[in-house]
Amino acid sequence: KAGVTQTPRYLIKTRGQQVTLSCSPISGHRSVSWYQQTPGQGLQFLFEYFSETQRNKGNFPGRFSGRQFSNSRSEMNVSTLELGDSALYLCASSLAGTTGTDTQYFGPGTRLTVL
Amino acid sequence: DQQVKQNSPSLSVQEGRISILNCDYTNSMFDYFLWYKKYPAEGPTFLISISSIKDKNEDGRFTVFLNKSAKHLSLHIVPSQPGDSAVYFCAASGRGTGTASKLTFGTGTRLQVTL
Numbered sequence: 313k314a315g316v317t318q319t320p321r322y323l324i325k326t327r328g329q330q331v332t333l334s335c336s337p338i339s340g341h342r343s344v345s346w347y348q349q350t351p352g353q354g355l356q357f358l359f360e361y362f363s364e365t366q367r368n369k370g371n372f373p374g375r376f377s378g379r380q381f382s383n384s385r386s387e388m389n390v391s392t393l394e395l396g397d398s399a400l401y402l403c404a405s406s407l408a409g410t411t412g413t414d415t416q417y418f419g420p421g422t423r424l425t426v427l
Numbered sequence: 428d429q430q431v432k433q434n435s436p437s438l439s440v441q442e443g444r445i446s447i448l449n450c451d452y453t454n455s456m457f458d459y460f461l462w463y464k465k466y467p468a469e470g471p472t473f474l475i476s477i478s479s480i481k482d483k484n485e486d487g488r489f490t491v492f493l494n495k496s497a498k499h500l501s502l503h504i505v506p507s508q509p510g511d512s513a514v515y516f517c518a519a520s521g522r523g524t525g526t527a528s529k530l531t532f533g534t535g536t537r538l539q540v541t542l
Binding site: 316318343345347354355356357360362367368370400402404406414415416417418419420421423 | 461463468469470471472473476516518528529530531532533534535
């Protein structure tokens with residue numbers, strides 16, 4: 313079974329631009345979560361989508377948004393990029409994310425560099 | 428507020444010996460705990476998990492122990508192999524908080540297994 317895939321793997325943008333990252337979950341997984349990893353803050357939860365609806369949200373500004381499609385694929389968007397948005401963005405998928413014992417499997421991440 | 432803590436940023440162990448990685452948490456609503464292994468520029472790889480109804484879970488060379496009263500868990504790797512060298516993250520989620528899909532990560536412990 314194919315794992316979680318993320319595109320693109322690397323991205324370079326300039327301040328003020330916007331960016332869209334894509335994530336395809338493991339087949340059959342309906343929950344997609346996004347995380348940001350930075351050296352200073354570690355791995356932080358951005359948001360989670362299930363059945364095309366945002367079900368959980370972390371403590372990030374409104375510049376960070378996402379959506380999920382009917383095939384469970386998800387995109388996240390960051391508008392008005394800031395230097396501090398440079399990070400590894402990770403997507404994780406799980407079956408349903410409701411039981412408390414539903415393991416999340418991560419993709420390889422998208423490395424975003426903001427200049 | 429760091430709800431999941433890994434107080435040892437690094438650990439060095441000889442090949443064949445036991446590696447013990449520790450993790451403490453403060454949120455009593457956490458009821459599912461996971462360990463992930465991560466290489467640079469890659470997504471975390473799921474290793475092993477434990478539900479709060481158990482105090483031990485084994486999978487091959489990996490064993491996770493949970494002490495709920497102390498809010499402490501540990502990952503034992505026996506025997507340690509050079510390929511185990513990576514950063515290990517402890518993560519927790521809380522079904523009772525309605526955020527089963529939101530993982531809270533520790534800051535990671537870099538394990539180096541020497542020959």
